[in-house]
Amino acid sequence: EKADSQQPLHISAESQTYDGNKKVTVYTGSVHMVKGTLIINAARLEVVEDANGGKIGTLFSGPGKLVNYRQKRDGGPDLWAEGEADKVVYDDTLELIKLFNQAKLVLLDGKKRTHESSGIYISYDSRTDFMSVNNTLQGISAPGAGFTNAVIYPVEDKPKAAPVKVEPKVETKVDSKTEPKPATKPEVTHE
Amino acid sequence: MKISALFTPNNLRLWLLVMFVGLASLASYWVLEIIRSNDKNGAQAVRTRPDYYVDNFNFVKMLPNGQSKYRIVGTELIHYPDDDHADVTLPVMTNLDATQPPLTVRSERGVIKNIANQSENEVHLYEKVVVNRHKTDISAHLQLDTEYLLAYPDKNTMQTDLPVRILAGDTITTGVGLRANNATQQMQILSNVYSIVPPRTNQKRP
Numbered sequence: 001e002k003a004d005s006q007q008p009l010h011i012s013a014e015s016q017t018y019d020g021n022k023k024v025t026v027y028t029g030s031v032h033m034v035k036g037t038l039i040i041n042a043a044r045l046e047v048v049e050d051a052n053g054g055k056i057g058t059l060f061s062g063p064g065k066l067v068n069y070r071q072k073r074d075g076g077p078d079l080w081a082e083g084e085a086d087k088v089v090y091d092d093t094l095e096l097i098k099l100f101n102q103a104k105l106v107l108l109d110g111k112k113r114t115h116e117s118s119g120i121y122i123s124y125d126s127r128t129d130f131m132s133v134n135n136t137l138q139g140i141s142a143p144g145a146g147f148t149n150a151v152i153y154p155v156e157d158k159p160k161a162a163p164v165k166v167e168p169k170v171e172t173k174v175d176s177k178t179e180p181k182p183a184t185k186p187e188v189t190h191e
Numbered sequence: 192m193k194i195s196a197l198f199t200p201n202n203l204r205l206w207l208l209v210m211f212v213g214l215a216s217l218a219s220y221w222v223l224e225i226i227r228s229n230d231k232n233g234a235q236a237v238r239t240r241p242d243y244y245v246d247n248f249n250f251v252k253m254l255p256n257g258q259s260k261y262r263i264v265g266t267e268l269i270h271y272p273d274d275d276h277a278d279v280t281l282p283v284m285t286n287l288d289a290t291q292p293p294l295t296v297r298s299e300r301g302v303i304k305n306i307a308n309q310s311e312n313e314v315h316l317y318e319k320v321v322v323n324r325h326k327t328d329i330s331a332h333l334q335l336d337t338e339y340l341l342a343y344p345d346k347n348t349m350q351t352d353l354p355v356r357i358l359a360g361d362t363i364t365t366g367v368g369l370r371a372n373n374a375t376q377q378m379q380i381l382s383n384v385y386s387i388v389p390p391r392t393n394q395k396r397p
Contacts, residue, residue, distance in 0.1 A: 009388040016366065016384040018359065020330050020376030027384060053360070055388065093391065 001074045002127055004036030005095055009055075011045065023049045031059065033090075037072035038126070040088060054093040061086050069097060071126055078110040081124060098123045100137060107131075114155070119148030242272045248279075250303075251287075252312065252344065261286040261344045263303065263314070270306070277303045284314060284344060286373065294324045294373050296342060296349070314342045322349070330376070331360035337369070347374040355380065362388045 014029025027045040043062025049055050061067045066084040073079035083106065085099035099105060104118040119133045132139070135146040198206070245268040252260045265282040282301035286294050299318035305311055322335035337355045342348070349371045357364045357380070368381030 006390045008390055010385070011388070012383075012385045014384065015382055016364065016380045016386070018378040020378070027386075049360075053391065092388075 001037060001072045004038050004071070004126065007036030009033065009035040009092065011047075013045065025049075033057065033059070035092075038069075038090075039071070040067065040069045040090065042067040042088065054091075056092065057090045059088040059090065066102065067099075069099070071097075073107070073126065073129055075129060076109065080108040080110075081126070082106045082108060083122065083124070085122070094125075095127050096123060096125050098139070103133075105131060105133075113153050115150070115152050117148065117150035120146060239271065239273055241269045243270050244268070245270075250306075258289075259287045261288070263301075263344075265301070268303075275305050275307055277306055279303060282314070282316065284316075284342065286344060286347065288347070291347065291373055291376075292324050292327050292330050294322065296320065296322045296340065298340070312343070312345055314344060316340045316342065320351075332358070333360075334358040335369075335371075346372075348372045352381075362386055 011027055011031065011033050013027035013031040016025060016027045018025045025047045027047070028043070031040075031042045031045040033040045033042070033045060040059055042059035043065065044060040046058045046060075047055050048058075059067045066086060067088045069081075069083045069085075069088055071081050073081050083097070083099050083104060085103040086101035087099075089098040089100070090096075091098075099122040101120060102118075103120065103122040104116070105122045105124060106113050107115040117131070117133045119135060121134045121137055121139050122131065123134075123139055124131045133148040133150065134141045135148050136142045246266065248263075248265055248268045250263040250268070252262070254260050261284060263279070263282055263284045265279040267280045268277050269279075270277040279301040281297070281299065282303075283295060283297045284301075285296075296316060298316035298320040301317065302315040304313040304315070317339055320335075320337050320340040322333070322340070324330065324333040326332040335355055335357045337351050337353050339353050340349055340351045350369060352368045354365065354367045355369045357366075357378075364380065364384060364386035366380035366382065366384040369378065370381070371378040
């Protein structure tokens with residue numbers, strides 16, 4: 001969501017190497033990256049810093065575990081986006097997420113899935129909530145280069161508000177045995 | 192005076208005394224020899240007391256071509272000849288190599304090992320070690336804080352196994368254990384790394 005852009009980026013990992021010449025920082029070992037509501041877990045994270053300090057993070061999946069990603073979306077109290085992929089590129093300045101290879105992105109309303117798409121390349125701009133799924137790694141769809149698929153979940157039509165039936169008021173004989181009396185002193189009837 | 196005059200009876204007693212004293216001095220010399228021989232590596236060989244002190248010293252290491260490589264400045268240096276090490280208080284080490292960004296390391300206390308050795312100076316820095324490199328056009332500002340740092344100024348490398356806190360540019364990183372090589376500009380933190388990158392406030396939205 002938009003508010004994430006003003007949040008600090010926290011990264012925790014097992015070890016880190018930094019190369020001053022190439023300005024590349026590599027975090028390895030159960031990398032956990034958090035920025036506001038954005039959470040990404042991966043095996044390795046490479047952060048490259050460009051000339052004016054903009055940082056681009058590339059997260060790689062480890063053996064047997066894909067990079068997973070979760071972020072809150074604007075435009076609703078409880079809208080979330082969750083995704084997983086073999087490689088994720090997060091651009092800190094543009095706040096753009098790109099998922100590569102076995103990419104899957106699920107949009108959720110609370111716990112309920114509203115939209116799901118998977119393909120070889122998915123890019124999602126959390127600021128404008130714009131998602132594009134393409135069938136080539138370069139992010140441009142080329143004819144005949146493979147399929148992307150999307151599942152749009154039906155929105156259950158909310159049960160119409162049941163009409164309020166007015167029951168006739170029925171005077172019933174108060175029987176202390178079957179009906180629990182309200183707090184007033186129970187009227188004791190001896191059989 | 193004839194020689195035989197020397198051996199008159201009362202002189203004889205005199206000669207006996209001379210011989211006795213001679214024997215005694217020989218014996219004592221003999222005992223001293225014994226002490227000195229099995230004490231070869233004794234007090235005289237190991238000289239644990241320092242052999243020189245330097246106050247407000249400035250130790251500059253030069254390259255063969257006369258250029259200065261690095262400098263260690265401190266308030267007090269005490270040199271011990273037994274294993275050629277020196278205890279230093281408030282050392283400040285600066286590398287003066289023009290090819291690399293200037294780096295300054297300071298701490299409360301330091302020990303410089305094998306000073307005389309030309310290539311292998313070893314500098315142990317203790318308590319409140321601060322490594323500082325100001326911002327240059329090719330490298331961001333760097334500051335590193337730790338409690339112990341082992342520096343090899345000749346090889347331009349630094350290492351520690353204790354927790355470190357690094358401020359590089361705007362990113363603060365903490366971790367345990369460090370291997371850094373200033374010549375190749377590479378730095379490695381060995382375990383439980385945690386870094387915080389502040390939001391880019393003046394972010395120019397494209």
